[in-house]
Each structure stands twice: as structure tokens, then as C-alpha cells.
Amino acid sequence: MRRALDLSRKGRFSVSPNPRVGCVIVREPSASADGIFRVIGEGFHLRKGLPHAERVALDSCAEDPRGSTLFVTLEPCCHHGATPPCTEAILKAGIRRVVAATTDPFPQVAGQGIKWLRNHGVQVDVGLLEDEARFENRYFLHRHEIGLPWVILKAAVSLDGKLSTATGQSKWITGEEARTHVHSLRAEVDAILVGVGTVLTDDPLLTARPSVSEIHDWKPTIRVVLDPQGLISSSSRLLKTAKDSPVWIFLADSVSPSQKERIETAGARVDFVSCSDEKLDLIQILRRLAEANILSLLVEGGGNVHTSFLENQLVNEVAIYIAPVLVGGKPSPTFYMGQGVSTMKEAPRLERVNRRLLGPDTLIRGILKWKL
Ligand SMILES: NC(=O)c1ccc[n+]([C@@H]2O[C@H](COP(=O)([O-])OP(=O)(O)OC[C@H]3O[C@@H](n4cnc5c(N)ncnc54)[C@H](OP(=O)(O)O)[C@@H]3O)[C@@H](O)[C@H]2O)c1
Known part of the structure; x- marks a missing residue:
């Protein structure tokens, strides 16, 4: 066996x-x-x-x-x-x-x-x-037993847990080996999700570019963006490549149909979702992804999106790349902001923890066990 x-x-x-x-x-x-x-x-x-x-x-x-x-x-x-x-x-x-x-x-x-x-x-x-x-x-089991995709939260952080400097700079926290490793993680999942904040700051491509030697066969990963107000630019790298590799944008249902049309014309799939407290409803989004046969979703940030997934207990696994560098500064974001827990007893812990050295950096990956 x-x-x-x-x-x-x-x-x-x-x-x-x-x-x-x-x-x-x-x-x-x-x-x-x-x-x-x-x-x-x-x-x-x-x-x-x-x-x-x-x-x-x-x-x-x-x-x-x-x-x-x-x-x-x-x-x-x-x-x-x-x-x-x-x-x-x-x-x-x-x-x-x-x-x-x-x-x-x-x-x-x-x-x-x-x-x-x-x-x-x-x-x-x-x-x-x-x-x-x-x-x-x-x-596969999570999708068919729970009805949602398996969610993996991925972040690259400094030794003091920061996702970026206070001015929003995050290129690059980790080294080349860690960044190469991310590409095989991306290739293994069905979809990658980011918030529009990350798209506006970093203009990422979000494609998986794994090393050819490690893959047998491979299918393109869907790139998903939470964009409540339809702020994504038509000249962003994501929309410019939407006809070659799938992009799926979720907008608040208050956004005008003309904005939807602009993004669709670029080649992306666009869906309206309801909002509560000005945040897109994550459960609704996950259900739509599951219906589209997306079994696994890599949430790549930034801090506000990470925090929402964590606060709603929608993360099943984390993959954190830790770099031996200090960023400091109270305003510099981490991937778990919000209220946090008040006692260590309430703190969700990882199980099946896997540690891997990637050049100067360390990957810690494990299943997140939520306290009920
Ligand atoms: N080190 C890393 O691994 C890493 C990874 C990615 C990004 N980053 C860095 O993170 C920064 C960007 O992060 P960010 O926090 O500003 O932006 P973000 O998390 O990428 O996106 C936040 C945006 O998503 C929208 N959104 C929609 N639904 C949401 C929901 N349910 N929960 C949370 N947000 C939702 C927010 O809308 P509202 O405005 O309506 O709230 C906001 O506009 C950049 O500096 C980037 O370099 C670092």
C-alpha cells in the first residue's frame, strides 16, 4: 500500500x-x-x-x-x-x-x-x-465530503512575521529556492487566489512555472482575484494574459455592469458576489469554485485576504516560507491580523507539520486544526 x-x-x-x-x-x-x-x-x-x-x-x-x-x-x-x-x-x-x-x-x-x-x-x-x-x-475528499475546496494559505514572511515593509514592499523576502518551490505548490493546486490590493501593488502574473523535471503532466492553474470595486486595471499582467491562462474575478454585486463588461472583454470570467461589511462573501466564492470542480485553492494574500480567510476559519492548511530577515515596524502587515485569539488555549495549531530547508529559508507546512 x-x-x-x-x-x-x-x-x-x-x-x-x-x-x-x-x-x-x-x-x-x-x-x-x-x-x-x-x-x-x-x-x-x-x-x-x-x-x-x-x-x-x-x-x-x-x-x-x-x-x-x-x-x-x-x-x-x-x-x-x-x-x-x-x-x-x-x-x-x-x-x-x-x-x-x-x-x-x-x-x-x-x-x-x-x-x-x-x-x-x-x-x-x-x-x-x-x-x-x-x-x-x-x-478530493474535502470537496466531496464538505462541498468546499481545500484551502491552503501561503505566505512568505520575515523572521518577525511580516509580509511586507510598512510601505508595502515585499520583493523579495525569500530567496530563489523558496520562490521556485512556490511554483510546484501552485502547479499542484487547481486555483490561486489573491486580493486586489496585491494585484495593485505587485502586478503579479500568478502562473505556475514548475521545473519540468518534477512534473509528469500538468494543467493550468486558474487565477482568482477578489476585487469588490472592480479596480483591476486592463493593463495588469493578469488581465493581459487572461486569454492564455484562466482568470476569474469576483466583484461586489453593486459594481456596474459596464465594469464587468470591461473585465470580461479582456478574457476573464467575472462573477458578482454579495458583500457583508464591505467584504466579499468568502463562503459564496468557495462554493462557486467547488461547483466549477476546483478541489484545491492556494490563497496567496495579501494580509487582508489572509486574515479574512483565517478569521472565518476557512483555512485547512498553511505553507509559510520564513526568511532570516527582520522587517519590523508596527504598521507592517502580518498574515493574521484582526482580533486574533485571546488565550493560547484557543490558538489553532498545526498538525502533520513538515519542515523543509530551502536555501537560507524554511518552509513550515501543516494542517490547521480549528478549535470549535
Ligand atoms: N509576503 C507575502 O507572501 C505577500 C503575498 C501577497 C501580498 N503581499 C503584500 O501584501 C500587500 C497587499 O496586501 P493587502 O492586504 O493590502 O491587500 P489584499 O489582501 O491583497 O487585498 C485586499 C483587497 O481585497 C478586498 N477583499 C474583498 N473581499 C475580501 C475579503 N473577504 N477579505 C479581505 N479582503 C477582501 C479588499 O476589499 P476592501 O477594500 O473593500 O476591504 C481589499 O480591496 C502588498 O504590499 C503585497 O506586496 C505579500
């Missing part, structure tokens, strides 16, 4: 909106002439419309898989989607036992794959390395 999980990760830049799935087919000792475990086939799912991991693994088998065990990181599908059901292929191949790490919440599967296999005489065991499998597929 660990090998199957490693394989599933190979689809991470291309597989969405489908889940990451890896599969390994093993001849068990009791069923093999030499009495040892032998991997006879393996595979992973690369992209929607291409064969699922189980079929890739079955097709790769070096010998007849009849009587062998199939390890898969997610319950096999039993419905006709973009490809035919994997359960039928498993049965036809004569697989004796299926070990699935976790069930699939997708409404057309949701336990039916396991039931169908059992009804047809295949032994099915569920739950091996389930935590790891759920972690690996957290974007």
Missing part, C-alpha cells in the same frame, strides 16, 4: 478533479510457486478520461493476475464515468482479494464498489494506511 500511495502522488499535477489513486498487484506467498510476495503489476491514474489506476496496473501485469491481490489507495469505482467500471475489470482479471485504503465519497461510488465486488465473490478489506491515504487525497 505504501508503494501504491507513492504511485498515486505521480498524478498530483494533472489528476484533478479526479482523485489521486495508485495500485499495486501482488502475488501472495500462498498463491505463488516460490512462496514469496511478488509485485506483478502497478499503475496510477494520470488524468480524467485516461484509465484508472486499477486498469493501468492490470494492463501492466507481467503474468496472469488470476488469484492475486490488488492493493489500491481508494475504493474501486463501479459506475460508467469517463471510463468503464474498475470493479468489472478486477472481476474479469480473476483478482482474488482487493485491499483498499479508504472508501470513495463520490456519490456514484460511496461503498457500492466494495459491495459489488463482495457480491461477486471477491474478498475486500478496507482501511490499510487509511490516514495516509486520506491525507494524500485531502483535496
